[in-house]
Amino acid sequence: MPELPEVETIARGVHERVRGDQIVDAWFSRHSEPFKTPPARQSKGLAGRSFLAVHRTGKHIVCELGPSGRDGRAPEERKPEAQWIVHLGMSGRLLVTTPETPVVPHTHARLSLASGRELRFVDPRRFGRLELRDLRKDESFGAPGADPLTIGLSEFAVLFRGRKLAIKAALLNQSLLAGVGNIYADESLFHAGIRPRRVAGRLTRAELERLRGALHRVLSQAIRLGGSSVSDYVDANGVRGFFQLEHCVYLRTGKPCRQCQTPIRRIVLAGRGTHFCPHCQQ
């Protein structure tokens, strides 16, 4: 499931391969109900525009789109007129392919580019979302929560102050921290030595500091390794990540803790499978 590191990896890959390219045509499947912007409006709004930049905000991939791009200026010098926002949900993929690449089942969007490439959105479970914003009318996209890679300690502590829910549930709340999902919540809590069920508002300053540090380290290392390939995650070029080899608790139920050999336990918290070491996490 794509979380911050996977989305960051995909956004970087797509940026490298489509920056400056122009959208010639946009096709959408009939499974359009979940899309935030109706497909007809997306097709119309995308055609003719060029990619100025592609970046990550929370778990969203934001494509900054400019005018046709025939004025000779570099992409970064042109002002975005629209944003195409891609949320991958559980099973979404954004792939840069050739037109000859076989179209796999559950392909919901195909953007033909002037270079001859295609940008494809594939999503079997259809939890993903596509949105087109016209920046001349709509506001620029912003994640509701803070970025766990850049947040400072005092701001981090304020997020959880007075909150009675479990720290694991708080980490998954995108309006607090944007980008953390089930894998990296479990892994970060392990590295910080904190039990997932602990009440968020009752964590000590020292624990909050450890948690912020653990989030930063785990997410940064996962980005360096190209994300975690559980189920069948791949980046924009179809390449798998390697961070799943570094997982200490996620999907390791019953296996010995890498630090103390105690079997990893699994509980259900906030409706999610939650993995922890009963010895290392207090």
Next chain:
DNA sequence: ACAGGCTCCTGCAGGC
């Protein structure tokens, strides 16, 4: 206001 539960959807694992 806030917390928790339900829902969407498909692929896969496990049981009989």
Next chain:
DNA sequence: TGCCTGCAGGAGCCTG
């Protein structure tokens, strides 16, 4: 062997 059931989860929505 093959079918069927249940489970996985991000986030929006509803309820308590």
